[in-house]
Amino acid sequence: MLATAISALPVGAGWAYEFKWDGVRALIDVSDGGVRIRSRAGNDVTGGYPDVVAQVAGAGDALFDGEIVVFVDGRPSFERLQARMHVRGRADVTRLVGEAPATFVVFDVLRRFGVDLTERPWTERRATLERFVAEHEGWTLSPSFDDGPATESVARQHGLEGVVAKRLDSVYRPGRRSDDWRKLRFVRAGDFAVIGWEAAAAHPATLSSLVLGVVTDDGGLRFAGKVGSGLSGRTAALVKGLLVERADPPVTDAPRPMTGRLLHWVEPQVVVEVEFAAWTGDRRLRQPVFRGVRKDKRLDEARGDG
Numbered sequence: 001m002l003a004t005a006i007s008a009l010p011v012g013a014g015w016a017y018e019f020k021w022d023g024v025r026a027l028i029d030v031s032d033g034g035v036r037i038r039s040r041a042g043n044d045v046t047g048g049y050p051d052v053v054a055q056v057a058g059a060g061d062a063l064f065d066g067e068i069v070v071f072v073d074g075r076p077s078f079e080r081l082q083a084r085m086h087v088r089g090r091a092d093v094t095r096l097v098g099e100a101p102a103t104f105v106v107f108d109v110l111r112r113f114g115v116d117l118t119e120r121p122w123t124e125r126r127a128t129l130e131r132f133v134a135e136h137e138g139w140t141l142s143p144s145f146d147d148g149p150a151t152e153s154v155a156r157q158h159g160l161e162g163v164v165a166k167r168l169d170s171v172y173r174p175g176r177r178s179d180d181w182r183k184l185r186f187v188r189a190g191d192f193a194v195i196g197w198e199a200a201a202a203h204p205a206t207l208s209s210l211v212l213g214v215v216t217d218d219g220g221l222r223f224a225g226k227v228g229s230g231l232s233g234r235t236a237a238l239v240k241g242l243l244v245e246r247a248d249p250p251v252t253d254a255p256r257p258m259t260g261r262l263l264h265w266v267e268p269q270v271v272v273e274v275e276f277a278a279w280t281g282d283r284r285l286r287q288p289v290f291r292g293v294r295k296d297k298r299l300d301e302a303r304g305d306g
Helices: 050-056 078-085 090-099 122-135 148-157 233-242
Strands: 002-006 015-020 024-031 034-039 062-072 102-112 162-167 177-185 189-200 209-215 221-227 261-266 271-275 289-293
Touching (some): 015 148, 024 050, 024 102, 034 050, 062 078
Antiparallel strands (some): 015 162, 162 177, 271 289
């Protein structure tokens, strides 16, 4: 279930408020057959997070929703998590578990002992989850509050990503973006499709910036700008390795290459997260900063609104 982006939190007796964690959304299925971790895109990412598997093993039959988070000095660090998101080799995974240990922050339960809970109201699912966490050590429960403005104030003071408001009577709608869940994000950021990459003519094989696109209401793509800030040498090489080149641009409003720059077009298959200050009048990104590749996001989610 996905939340709708908002600019101000709803208030009233019918809402609960949770912190928005700067991590990777995941469903964790625990059964007699073991533990399986799935990303939002439905990919099995179990092998990348043995520390999370160890954390949740032995829970009995259940299906949990939450975020995989790497904490640094008590705060979520997407930058540190990014280093783990695309690594699957056993030796590298083991090394990163030591360098950037991950935690599963659970905020919902969708099945317990074979019973589907998705049609139960949020309050009932939350009570079931709270009882479970109280009876099982080692679990991190996302706290819930009944005061929206106070929750927002605390989240801002502690440098968190935002706040999610949830209707108390809302059922869980798998795979759907619902107005029953609403997210207020403090830092303006969004998801974008990579439609090309640029290099300096003097270094033609080195990626210096990404050309970005967003999905339009009719399902097409339009040019949204470029991002180079935040792309270190190692990160740029990693992203470049994910791109599949093509001869023509995948958008009709493609930019022309600048003098001294080489422009490569790619299949719009890779989704990245980018922070930015604002949209310009011609709907281009202002002061964008690359945050990371989002393998947990589909192309149709690359709409620039996070």
